[in-house]
Amino acid sequence: MSLLSFTYGIFKVLGYDLATFVTFLIDSIVFLLVASVAVAGTIYFFRKYMARVQLRIGPNRVGKFGTLQLIADAFKLFGKESILPRLRDDLPYKVAPVLVFIGLLVAFSILPYGSLYYIGDIFISNSGVGIILLFAVLAIMPIGELLAGISSHNKYSLIGALRAVAKDISFEVPMMLSVLAIVVMASARTTNSLNISSVVTSELLPYGILEPLGLFVFFISMIARASYTPFDMGESESELVSGYSTEYTGMRFGLFYLGMFGTILLGSFIVSLFYLGGYNGPYSSDIGLIYLLIKAVIVVVISFTVWLAMPRIRIDKFVNFGWKYLLPISVINLVLAGFLTIYLGW
Amino acid sequence: MKTGEPGLITTTLEKALEWGRSNSIWPLTFGLACCAIEMMAVQASKVDISRFGSEIFRSSPRQSDLMIVAGTVTKKMAPRVKRLYDEMPYPKYVIAMGVCVIQGGPYVEGYSVVLGVDRVIPVDVYVPGCPPTPEALTYGIMTLQKKIRGENTR
Amino acid sequence: MSEWVELNMGPQHPSTHGVLRLKIKVEGEIVREVEPVIGYLHRNAEKLCENTFFCDNLLYFDRMDYVGAPGMEVGYLEAAEKLLGVPPPERAIWIRTIMAELSRIASHLVWLGAYGLDLGMLTPFFYAFDLREKIMTIFVEASGSRLLTNYCSIGGVYQDFNEKIVQEIEDFINIAPSKIEELNSLFVKNDIFISRTKGIGYMSKEVAIDYGVTGPMLRASGVEYDVRKAEPYLAYSKVNFEIPVSSKGDNLARFLVRIEEMRQSVKIISQAIKKLPDGPFFNPKAKKSMMIRMRGEGEVYARTEASKGEFGVYIVGDGGVKPYRVRVRSPSLKNLSVLREIGKNVMIADLVAISGTTDLVFGEIDR
């Protein structure tokens, strides 16, 4: 029983073809809405959490406790004038924010979310090569940042884009190696070790305990992917004004903004799925989603705390760090994972 | 329906937009002089501007809605103020903070001070004081909110 | 040469603390040349001072270093009172010492918060401003104004310290050290902060002296020079304090020197509040009706240690009720001019970090 078959059961009267189509359509729409609301909730939570950390109150004028703040922001951003720089590169300039946001949503729809009482397993796509797909989609988002930086005809944006690319190159390889270690370990227990849900189901002991080095590398990579402090060299508010998104106005900027927070949430889900045991636990067939959500929220809080407390690292130091520390660590991690798998039979 | 009378949906949308705009004013990080310190104090813990949804100080004029002209505008700075104002997307608002910005303040007799920023850009709300207290600036922002919503500010 | 890209930072830029404009030439990420362009806050204070009474000129000095206004007032009055011949009574001297030290802490706190923002740390700013609010309440209680106090006046102070102010200052002394430690540990216990500041922006002793750098920047380069010790004014010869000196000359040294200065200032205040003598708080020669009739002749140069460095005021009087010429030695101007030297061949991110440690306040640079 899964979300898909649950919906399919409702529309069964329409016949197989139509029912399948309607099922996927409706599920995707519902899913996109839920994902968008979740991202908005992350932003709201961040603003409240930031305020608390900084001895402030945070938004409290719109709605109870300011819960409608994000809706107000969205309305305002929709109503803003869209200024297009005169010397822009038109197509990339317009595509870039969409690319970032679409990449984010697609990545959300690849993940499995465990199960909840009557709805059953919650997923949209249970691809057999989910891990490859996920990281392929994640690799789209920096392309959006790069396009935004290059096409807006602004020196700050250009430097921001160059930094973003330098940063991406230096953490992608360690990130992929640490994921590979997970696939290696999962392959001992499941036949389909590239499917995300079978990987998660196979981790009776969270992989974060078995390979803490991998967790370390992966968490840092996720911070760098979402690009907040200490690794927000692409935006670097105090140096490059706003980095690659300097020239963007209105909702186009809003998409970048959503994309950033969405990536934090996405990263937290991925970290808790791969390294913290995901939705496994007692009665996981009933309340697996709750386990996952709790873990994700914890990771989100840790991420925000890191964001608020850390200064920005310099780009060359990060590149150094990526190649000189993260890469060897992730290689060691991979070797250890192979060792564990072969000799200890994990 | 008579022509020229806005329909229900239009008015509702208009109201919603006004509500959104008034509750999510993102100021530009733009401090000129003394008043900028009080503008920073408005961000800080005691007078917390984030309650009104304005804590996101954007440093790029492209993403900000409100320009708080905080501090004396000199003649050398005035073209820049105007350019920054031009770079902001509509709808945009300006708060003139402090007497220097309103009419020149103590520097009114000088040779290099603009006698009021309203000679360069249009101003929505004037906040007098030298410098205005953070509370005064907060009141200015609340007045601006009322103005955006079309309420009577008196 | 042709591959260098010209980049304009400012006058509106989040890291320039006001209206500094840096014309920089970058090669990739590395800054090859930096030229500060100033004058965007040139408010002709020196000219206006010539057309205003001695007593009213104080307001232009308030607006110079606006984050530490009482310190500037003290600087002006040191010169003006010598010129006019109305020395302040003992109690006023001690009150001014307390106010000057409070303003030094306030100024360093603003700098600390802004420096955190420069480096991308969001939170210390709020903690610093939270502590600064305590000083602001003292200022409000004493003078009625938060920022530009206009508290000291020729021949004394505007009004006496009452019980409440003394109580508030004592409260501040009690909480300040622990809060300063907390702020300090927010920064120095962070490895990334250390990597951003240690060894970055090195300024040698020779360069610092040659460019006329003063204040914490000079002391961080290993010169033990503080006007409070070298030429004691106010009550500084009667209190115990130390001058923090570091020989490292980098960003971290400048940071630590400023933190230590805050601690020393708290120490000075706690001594001064105990020694605060009774007596009149203004010189009867300078009562309000006499204020605008005071005449000064000759020339006087007085220097004080403001939060940014050596703040000098040179007043020439021609026997009239208004000064003939007022000239201000602005510490930030000299501290900024050295940026051409130490801001070369560093990365853009480091340039921001370096210009952050110079602690610029534009009211004082451009005047």
Next chain:
Amino acid sequence: MEFQPGEEKGKDGRKIIKVKKEDLLSTLESLKKKGFNHLSLITGVDRKDYIEVVYHLHSFESNEYVVVKTVTYNSKVPSVTHLWKSADWDEREEYDLMGIEFEGHPDLRRLFLPQNWVGHPLRKDYNMKNVQYINMDEDGEDYATFDPGDGW
């Protein structure tokens, strides 16, 4: 009051050395050799028919302070940037506001005001009624105009 070379004590107790313009450089050089390595301030005082130029020097080693004063009738003074780098911006500022030309300064431009600003504001004969405006060209450089014109 006629200008006489010599030494005197100021009202604030500082030693004032008065020198002729021709002897200025040699005096300052010998002072620098004596250890006065901190040039604190350069001031120009417009005395209507001549301009006084005042140098404030300090020595870190011996903690001494000395004021050197000279006068110029044609508003030209030799530059001391080769002795103290700190003189660079001071001289530019005095050139900007007081109109003293420092001969031998490597880069004598106005510091605060745009390059084509008319007059030197701190001169006593500067006409404040003559309002000038500043505009910005495409490259971000300023120029002063008497015509309010565009943007004002």
